[in-house]
Amino acid sequence: MRRISWASDIMKRIPARRIACGLLIALPLCRPGGAQARAVPRTPDGRPDLSGIWRSASARYLTDLSAGNARVVFQPWARTLYDERRAGNGKGRPSERCLPRGVPAMMLARDEPWKLVQTPRIVVILFHESLHYRQIFTDGRTFPDETAPTWLGYSIGRWDGDTLVAETTGLTDKTWLDEGGHPHSDALRVVERFHRGTVGTMDVAVTIDDPKAYTRPWTVPVRFERIANVDLGERVCAVVPANDGK
């Protein structure tokens, strides 16, 4: 009787799956090691599956994308504009007028999660904010020769091992890199390296490459956390037409 009692005590302390692995050691599920139940899922074509609802683990990057990064060296005009925006407490930023924050700022709002839907030829990011979406083309296409700048740009993705590398150009210079006012020019190229390290976290290294605004590219590691068992709602910034109230 005593032995059984000891065994049941142990059972309470060990996760059920580990016990199952111990008993049924030959099952494929258990073979590579005990942590497989928490492994990052993969798509049928063998890629890590980045699909899910994610939000920034910290609010700091939306406030200040550089987050104290000493490698951020402004071109003079960009420094002046940044200082002006700081002095004005960020007044005039596009999101004040319900306009998109652009890439990468749109990804960074902690209270505005986004959903990533991954297919072999396209990755779509659905935003809670304003019901917008981004397309990242993974079908091998190249950038179009000439497009007018847009709020979210044109994004092409490729896989580098288990990392999705998305490159975005064609961004309008009307957006700010963050709510604090880091400016950019129409030469901006954003590279995002998406790596889902665990089921619950995705690290995205965001590189800002804009020689007109910064003397050299700079990279910020942004962590996103997964939100499970919910779905995106619909929150749209309602605009009051300017001619109302006349």
Added chain:
Amino acid sequence: MSSKESPNRRYLDGILDILMTGAHHCRLLDHRATGGSRSPGPRCQKSSPPVSSSDGVGPILRLMKAKALGLPAMVWVLASPAMVQWLHVEQADIPRTLDGRPDLTAPAPRTSDGRPDLSGIWQRQRGMPPSSAGRDGIGAGADVRFQPWAEAVYKARGENNGKGTPSERCLPHGITKAFSVPEPFKIVQTPSLILILHEEFNHHRQIFMDGRGMPEHRAATSFGYSRGTWDGDTLVVNTTGFVDDTWLDFRGHPATGSLHIVERYRRRDVGHLDIQFTIDDPKAYERPWNVTMGFDFLQDTELIEHVCENERDAAHLVGK
């Protein structure tokens, strides 16, 4: 649409059609011509009578009419088709005829799980009424029996040129209104989720295919909550959970939070998609009514982002 037409030409023709029937979408020109954004409002010019014309000379005649209407910006665009944006993106997965053109009458492709694959970029079929702002909106030809209050609202909106439509404030169109515009949309199909990416306003919609039910606690939204199932080769989508002030079209067919829309998607062949909508809202209509819209496949191209830019466009809004 014949397989020999270029999408660019087709798009220009579509623009001309829309312009010359005085619809709300002259803002479309802003977007495709200068990129990035257009206005949210229902229209930016008063209606002008349709111009009948035969193919070939039609666009030129219509262009001349446009000049006569004094729309210099539009004429500039129309006279410079090269300035209209059209992204060319070669697609490897479209069946093609011997001369390399997409074979739009080939059987609809299928996904690996054997379902019809609805994926692709679609645009409202040519020859359909150019705008749902027209006399009967999407209700043209349908047996629409209003409840008395709804009929009064509908009549008042007609007299006000549709002023007050939610998109004036950059709010989403909702299902049928979003499909009634000339801008294309893209379907991305996976076994458990189907996405509809509307070029207009850069808004998305999700159709859940994983057998889930309607969530118990969920705020009402403009696009509602959509769950799909397959009925043979037809995708059937049930949507409820709408906000209380839906406009089903630019003309102003009202709907309430009781609205239930059933959509039946059928891809006839590579080039053609039909969607039948059943509008069931007992608070606004005495009985359900049906509308079918046809869509043409747009090959070798890509959506162009459009974002509702209110302050720039508010000046274009008309209506009393």
